Amino acid sequence: MNEILKKPVQYLKGVGPKRAGILKKINILTVGDLLYHFPREYQDRSNICPAQGLEHGRVATVMGRVLYARELKPRRGLTIIKLALDDGQGVFFAVWFNQKYVIKQYPPGTMLLVTGKVDKSYRGEIQLQVIDCEVTGESHQALHGGGIVPIYPLTEGISQKYIRSVMQYALQETASLRDFIPEHLLVKYRLPGLKKAISSIHRPENENDIRQARRRFIFEELFLLQLALAKQRKKIKRQQKSHRYPEGNGRLVEAFLKQLPFKLTADQIKVWNEIRGDMESSYPMNRLLQGDVGSGKTVVSALVLVKAVEAGLQGALMAPTEILAEQHYLGLSRWLKPLGINTALLTGSIKKSRREKLLAEIERGEVQVLIGTHALIQDMVSFKQLGAVVVDEQHRFGVKQRLALQAKGNLPDVLVMTATPIPRTLALTVYGDLDISVIYHLPPGRRPVRTYHVTHRAINDVYRLIRREVKNGKQAYIVCPLVEESEMLDVQAAVDLADRLSGTVFRDLNVGLLHGRMKAGEKEAVMIEFRDGNIDILVSTTVIEVGVDVPNATVMVIIDAHRFGLAQLHQLRGRVGRGRSQSYCILVADPKTEEGRQRMAAMVNSGDGFVLAEEDLRLRGPGEFFGVKQSGLPEFKIASIIRDRRAMECAREEAAVLIEKDPELQRPEHQLLAQELYHRFGKNEKLLNIG
Template sequence: MNLNDLKNVSIKELKGVGDKNAALFARLGIESVYDLILYFPRTYKKMPPLFKVNELREGELCAVRLTVDDDFYFKKTANNAVTTVSGYDATGKVSMTFFRVTYLRNLLKKGSEWVFLGVVKRKGRHYAFEMPEIHKISEYIESLKNLQPVYPLTKGINSKTISKYVNSSIEHYSPFKDSLNANIIKEFDFPTLSRALADIHFPVDSEDYVKARNRLAFEEFYEFFIELNEIKKAYNRLKSNYVFIETAEYARFKTQIPFELTKGQNDALNDILGDLCSGYVMNRLVQGDVGCGKTIIAFLSCVLCASNGYQSAFMAPTEVLAAQHFTKFKELNERYSLNLNIAFLSGSTTAAQRKDILSGLSDGSINLVVGTHALIEDNIEFEDLALVITDEQHRFGVLQRETLNEKGNAPHVLSLSATPIPRTLASVYYTGLQVSVIKDKPSNRIPIKTGLRSAEDRLDGLRFLYTKVKAGQQAIIVCPMIEENEDTNLSNVTDYAKFLKDLMPKDVRIGILHGRMKNNEKNRVMQYFANGDIDILVSTTVIEVGIDVPNATVILIENAERFGLATLHQLRGRVGRGKLESFCILINGSGKEEENERLNVMLESDDGFYIADEDLRLRGPGDLTGVRQSGDVRFKIADIYRDRDLFFKAKEFADALY
């Protein structure tokens, strides 16, 4: 079977997945069997062997096979439900307590046998468990043969449930057709696709895991480079239908800008001007650090396009960021009397406004449209689209960008990115693309002060944060998780917001933001924050791109050790957007000294390119974890830092096809 065919098979078609489980899976972004099979574990655990009661060790995670005794007790109150029961084997007895679990009476019947897994405690003369896991004996014995997957979770579903459905899906639908040719598989001694998918979820040992992960990571890179080569092939010295000249209006506006452009900005502008006037289609990336001034470069390009009589489209990754760009562009247009008719198009545009905008794009009266993915909808037509600009280009899929490009007759393409990539990787990543790099920053930018603290010093950081909020400024707190996870003690947005509401004065307005919220809800929260209606925003890394709030002056990042340095640098860039002094507080939740060494790079430099190079140098080969740290949304499992050798090899084999 072709794995891609499972995109059309609903998760509900799996036996046992009803509406309730389907809703829980949907919260994890799993709607099809394809999504489920490619929902990779974030780490793994080895199940402990079975002990007898007299072999249990206090304070350790142990598994024991017990027969249920006849002392089952259940009591329900308004706020809780408590179950106590004991079990025994030939060597002793264990008492167990469960909270808020109401179905155990029918499960733990007298004389039934189960495996109980938990941290051993002492209760009088007997050992005790609180909230132990309950396993069927046969299933637990089977689980001892493999490392057990630990998945990113949401409340109401656990790793055991996910692994059960993953296992049944792979068994039912495999074997899968291999997308890599036999020569590649032989060259690298890769497992088959079916074997790799089984082993990435249920590896027998670390060797199986590494082989499976390498195969899947290589495949992602390989497919990416094939797509990239197709795009390069299409644009390679393609004659342009839109040949620009440097107009008087463009030159006038450039001299009137009320600040001096940096050398990097001027160099990028000259590169773009050269492309647009060359007679060939431009496909250029402007890569610059956070706050280096890429947006004004994009707007100048739109001014040049309009003054040549053509249309341009500017696509941003979020509605709030697109709206902020639109507002800035309108202000500049009016202040300098530019010949632009600018429109804003997003998913929340009203039907009446949308009708007028579509008409203006079709007849050419609108010569610059700013928006989100709404710009790529089928019914949008342009009269003369000559320039397409995508902000944070890696946030859009290849097909999304190409769909917008196809709205014109081979328009020029300008991509913007603030995501720094190490030089050794960038030389491959961007091969064939025209790339302009802006390394310097405007002289009026105030450096962000960065501090590193342990978890024990968290309250000191929050006190400092509150002094800024009390002074009328705003703050951001970043957590790695959305909600409490039974398999980790990492900070999560849901509980942290509750903690802050108890800690802070009642007049401090606290909001939350995370990737599982619906787009309109995310946009509403970000707009509230941009408007100053939220004082402290508790968020996951979804805040990394998508909002520009000059009044936000403090960002506190919990469990900073869980993020790559490039991601931390991007997050730090969410503050320091205005004229106020700004601060970044990194909390090392692990307490490990080696993590302090890595995180200290953030204190030493605010140069994103240096930080990316150091991240590559310091990043080890990794342990048994499925977490990607590059922040690159193209890849489910591959990481351009950790898998750099595979990255180069995949490019070599993909290039050989052309």
């Protein structure tokens, strides 16, 4: 590897142990870390102005010779140091506050390049309140002025002046740097080499230097990530699974399709063919299935499980909450039981006696399809032959949990699903090790949900709409606001609202309550009552966000909707509009921020989850959109998956081509690349087997 990049920063000139400890706070441990500590912005200080013509309030750079120093003490605790300088056209004053050392540091006769804010308010003097200052004979030799000057992210104890100085020492040690990006890619995309890019980003001569260096490092960052993911994908594809499936739709799959009360949509058929092709191959499937709320992902997941059972294997479906797991169990049982498929539910709240019996049945292979929560990945759960795994609402799980379920079988086929539409660039980043299938269109007959944004002053009109729908035999949800990141407080808000509504506005109607702290049996009893129509209005926390399917519910009211992200609002809206009647989503909110107002407008104007996902990503950024810790999303230094979409696509394509030719990066021309890849991703939990 380029040895200079691994050199501890402590041994760089101007650093030492103490300052190395401070630099560690901003993750600078090596010279490489320092060189990859990129400026957050630049200031053009190339225009050296005579002091006489400067405007009050602007920031300017002036060069002059020190004439004398003046020390003022206008009040206790404040010392003002003023150096009089001659720029050849007149005298101006450089001003510092509480920095007496500058008198000795810059004695008369010293040539200084000063950058500061112009102040003409004191007795007609031209003063510069100093931002940067350095001794220099020629402006083009200066580090802190006289050209385009980098401004870096800092921490306490480190100044811009200091980091520019040590960066200069680091740049002097880059002469032997060798590039790890293949030469043909640098030529193809007209990117500068590593040495040139590092020099240009820290000491640019012009704006084009900055632009080209940034292009290089954006591509480098995305290319290395996509290379790591492509390497992982290739590794998975080389592992042959022990189980096999008969080709085509077998007798059991055909029987399943025949009993459905609807025909698969064109999107569902296309996706099923992709999945079936994966399952019938010699290598394990690792596929992400995306689809908007109500697009019919569940029926596709059922086909995966049925195909596994038909091959004499077991299938498992893992969901993030007990409510969703129970919902899947009830729905899939209705489809699978008539086919003679034994389906079971395993959650944390199942009684011990039932659990022990169930675990034995799973181990003997008597349970053919197991549905559950995180309980599925506990040590005591042992399958006879697990062939297919479905992970629902994948973004609610960590990477380790998905891998733990896969480890229950011998390279099982894995389908991960999400009803949170993910913009393509984000999917390629987070799920780059998976193949991706998308169901774009909803089944025919679904009427768009009419969405309205109202303020709290219109709440009585909202209640009248609910009453009208209930009078017509329909049902409604009212979702309580997110009080804060506290389930206890959110539950209390739901309890209070349900009590108030059942005692006042809706005292003649049946008001139910659902929240995450209720026991599983209580939650199931409430959902059965609601599904059976015995509850008119269900007051709930966000536990109903995914998986709850009551076609008779036509009204979704979300209180303080501005507290929710767009993806969550769209999920909640997806709980209605599941039947053939017109449905409504009412966002009750008084947003105080522009972002909040934009979210409300986006919800009113679009029912397309993919459009909303793009907007959510734009408004909130990838970390907020998709929980960085859960998703394994890397933190980029310079690239942006929102801005740099095209670069991401190019990086993915090039990585795929390179790994196809040299899967282990063993060719001599790829050795530096392999070392850099391990350096960046070798310990990343998302890419466990990268080395």
